[in-house]
Amino acid sequence: MTFQKAKKEAESDYVSSQSKSFNLLSTVSKLLSDPRVRREVGGFFGKITLFIEMVKEYFQGNYREIPVKTITSIIAALIYLASPVDAIPDFIVVIGFVDDISVIAYVFRALNEDIESFKNWKEGKEGLESE
Numbered sequence: 001m002t003f004q005k006a007k008k009e010a011e012s013d014y015v016s017s018q019s020k021s022f023n024l025l026s027t028v029s030k031l032l033s034d035p036r037v038r039r040e041v042g043g044f045f046g047k048i049t050l051f052i053e054m055v056k057e058y059f060q061g062n063y064r065e066i067p068v069k070t071i072t073s074i075i076a077a078l079i080y081l082a083s084p085v086d087a088i089p090d091f092i093v094v095i096g097f098v099d100d101i102s103v104i105a106y107v108f109r110a111l112n113e114d115i116e117s118f119k120n121w122k123e124g125k126e127g128l129e130s131e
Contacts, residue, residue, distance in 0.1 A: 001083045003103050007076040014075045015068060018059040021075060025052050027082045040097040047108050051078060054118050063121055070114045077107040 014021045029052065031037050038045060051074045057063035058071050081100045108115065 001080060003076060003080050003106075006079040006083070007072065009079055010072045010075040014079070015072050021055055021059055024075065024078055024082060025055060028052060028078050031082060037097070041101060041104075044101050044104050047104055048078075048081065050115065050119075051104075051107075053122070054115075057118075057122075062125075063118060065117065065121070066114055070111050073107050073111060077103050 014024060028048065032041070032045065032048065041048065054063070054066070054074055055071065055078070058066060080103045
């Protein structure tokens, strides 16, 4: 699977379907619970979990100040991560997740403004909850 194919799949099947998107988030969360995968994604674990949070908040209707193209790109990156058959198959120890991490890094950089806006919203929300 290529990232472009994942993006087309995100646009056609996931962005309009909360249930499909939540199934994807469940798949990615399960993948991240594997110690080997956590070790291989390393410092990108936090970025991936932030992507999961963004998609959840979007579909739950809590955070909608985000362009659909941003949600599409995030879902595409998660589809790519969840796919065992991509540029470098994930079962290859040590290098199997290099391409996946490259996609996550690319999307994170490309969507930096939207991600920062979400983080600010989240911090404000958490501040209100603690009062």
